[in-house]
Structure formats: C-alpha cells, structure tokens
Amino acid sequence: MDTQKSGTSASNSGNGTRKIRNFGEEGLSTSDSMASNRDGLNAMNRHRYATDSEYRTKRIASGNQHNRRLKLRRKYGMSLEEFDRLSAEQHHVCAICGRASDTTLCVDHCHHTGKVRGLLCHRCNGGLGCYDDDPAFMSKAVAYLEHWRRKHGVTTGAKHRRPELSQCPIP
DSSP states (O other): OOOEETTEEEEEOSSSOEEEEETTGGGOOHHHHHHHHHHHHHHHHHHHHHHOHHHHHHHHHHHHHHHHHHHIIIIISOOHHHHHHHHHHTTTBOTTTOOBOSSOOEEEEOTTTOOEEEEEOHHHHHHHHHTTTOHHHHHHHHHHHHHHHHHHTOOGGGTTOOOOGGGSOOO
C-alpha cells in the first residue's frame, strides 16, 4: 500500500521491499514523479483486472451502478431509488406496450419541460423519438397502419408475424 507525506513517495517494488524517494530526486519534478507512480499503479490495476475475475466482476458491477446513478441524477434529476420505485409502479414493464424488457427500461421524459413521464422499452422509446414526441405524427401513423390493414384484410392478431416477402401485396 502506498503512502504519501509531504514530498515523499513510497512504492512497492514487487518483491516485498519498499523504496522511499523524495520528489524532485534524480532530476524528476514533482509532477513527473507522481505521473511515474500513477503509471505503475495503473499497470498494476490493469494486470489485476485482467487476471482476477472476482475483482473484475466487482469493478464492473460497481462502475455500472455508479454510472447509472450519475446519469439518472444528471439527465433526469432522479435517484436510482426513484427509478426503482417508478419501475415497480409500472410492474417492471413498458408503459406503452406493456412488455417486460430484457434490458433496463428507458426513462421517457418531456424534452420541453424535462419532466419524467414514465419508463419505456427501447423500441417504444425509439418510436416516440422517431415521431419527435408529436401526437399528431403518431396519429397519422396509426391511421396509415389501420388503413393498410383494412385494405389488405390483415387482422390485429398478426401484428408480430413477419410474412414472407412474396406474401406482401405490392401496390
């Protein structure tokens, strides 16, 4: 473990011995000495990350949660606990399609006011974005799809099946 006290640095040479040096020693400036020490620590951490799977798993989990907390607070003004509460209120499903998501639900928010509206799956969130969150565009899209279904006799139960290309009527 390294210690620093007013102008000195202690480093572990790897063989159990510790070498103490003064900053500025050997013609190095304080910033050069600190950079050299930081490079050594970074190399040691990279090696541990590469070879110790338990350490790597712990760092990934810790980093993901920390980054998630920061993003939620910075972008939406909400805590991870508030996100979890909202998710529980929605029964952990998308507020639009009602399907559970394999990935974390997206925070849907008004781009004008910044207020959080709910949690959506990636597909529904992307769909809203494609229509610029404008209900008029979405209504036109719904009318278009309903017209096409009526015209070609497609029932609503077939919405998730992808027909072969040869089965699609060509206008």
